[in-house]
Amino acid sequence: MSLEPSLRTGRLRVEDGNELYYEAAGNPEGAAVLWLHGGPGSGSMAGHRRRIDPARQLAVTFDQRGCGRSRPLVTERPDLLDTNTTPAQVEDIEELRRHLGIERWMVTGASWGTTLALAYAQAHPDRVTGLGLFAVTTTSTPEVEWITESMGRVFPEEWEAFAGAVERAPGERVVDAYARVLRDADPDAKERAAAAWGRWEDVHVSLGPDWAPDPRWHSPPTRDVLATLITHYWSRSGFGGDEILGRMDRLAGIPGVLIHGRRDISGPAITAWQLHRAWPGSELVLLDEGHGGPLSSAALGRAIAEIAS
Incomplete structure (x- = not known):
């Protein structure tokens, strides 16, 4: 159903009995920008739509398996935890891309969303026009x-x-x-x-x-x-977080911006730095901020404007 002219919402059935809530807002013919929420389990929020130009771009997001408006919630069906993995979520993203008829998109995310974004991009680099990530983590051991x-x-x-x-x-x-x-x-x-x-x-x-x-x-x-x-x-x-750094060569030629707060003690900046060093052509932006915040969000908006043009 549609809540307003520029916003399309729906539910997508994927494997293992999961039904994913998704949103697509902006120009359906414009450059697509996917937002991956954190947590895991926080669910998506409307703020990502403010980072795009709705006349030129399309903002897409969804609530990941087991959380938000997707069903069933993990607390309702704990037996489905065994099928709630990063590889399964990577395929959920691909299923959503095909469902929406999107050929390629920029992938963005924060915190856990950066782990999932990197895993997806490494699995499907041909579907990614660029990456914009803040509060960067790989969920390694x-x-x-x-x-x-x-x-x-x-x-x-x-x-x-x-x-x-x-x-x-x-x-x-x-x-x-x-x-x-x-x-x-x-x-x-x-x-x-x-x-x-x-x-x-x-x-x-x-x-x-x-x-x-x-x-x-x-x-x-x-x-x-x-x-x-x-x-x-x-x-x-993170069901594969230890392998992400060693696979950064798969992102060669894909533009990306890694945004991180120097005061983010829960996720020290060394992770973003190591990824940047292993990813030729990437940009590292270090800010006087903690685990995300308004400066990071603004920096991501600038990255979207530059990459998803």
């Missing part, structure tokens, strides 16, 4: 270890409470314990784990100059979806 274990050196009091909120088997990593509890435990244990995970999420992004508590971590339905999907993906290093 070292990145997950940093954000869930080593960052306790920066926030020791908060990390102790975070690590102690779930029971761990001997030698079990914190992230693996959370993933197990949020998938298989009784409802009360899941609720406690989701709340504790949300408190830690608020802590490790708190050093940005514009930081404020994220209301999503205080809304149980959204919080529970986010915590379940994040721990599912992080405990498995």
Whole structure:
């Protein structure tokens, strides 16, 4: 159905019983720009539409498997977690591209969305006109270890409470314990784990100059979806995050802008720097910001204007 002349919405059935909500706004004949949301599990928001020129470009986004307006939610069908992987989502993106009749598009995203964007572009470089990414991560094992274990050196009091909120088997990593509890435990244990995970999420992004508590971590339905999907993906290093840096040669000739905040302690700038070094022709933009924010969004808008012309 259509909510306004320039906005098309719909639902796309993909494999494993998932139905994806999507939006396409702007000029259907214009240069297409795909936005991949973060999380995993945050769902898409309307802000990406403000980064395009609706007379010349088409903004596309969708709610990834198990979250947002897509169905079923991961909390409704935890048995589908085994099919909720990065390769499956890469094919979801291709299915959406074919469904909308788009030949090639610029791919953009933030945080987890940058991991998914890089994985998609490496799998289908012939379908990508360029990349625009901010709050850059590859969800590699070292990145997950940093954000869930080593960052306790920066926030020791908060990390102790975070690590102690779930029971761990001997030698079990914190992230693996959370993933197990949020998938298989009784409802009360899941609720406690989701709340504790949300408190830690608020802590490790708190050093940005514009930081404020994220209301999503205080809304149980959204919080529970986010915590379940994040721990599912992080405990498995993003289902291929360790391979992304070594495959940057697949993006040779594709323009890209990597935008990152120097105050992003949850995802230090080294990841964006390493990707830039391995990607000839890419541009690295470092800003006085945390894990995304208005400066990053504005920089992405400029990248879209330059690449998706």
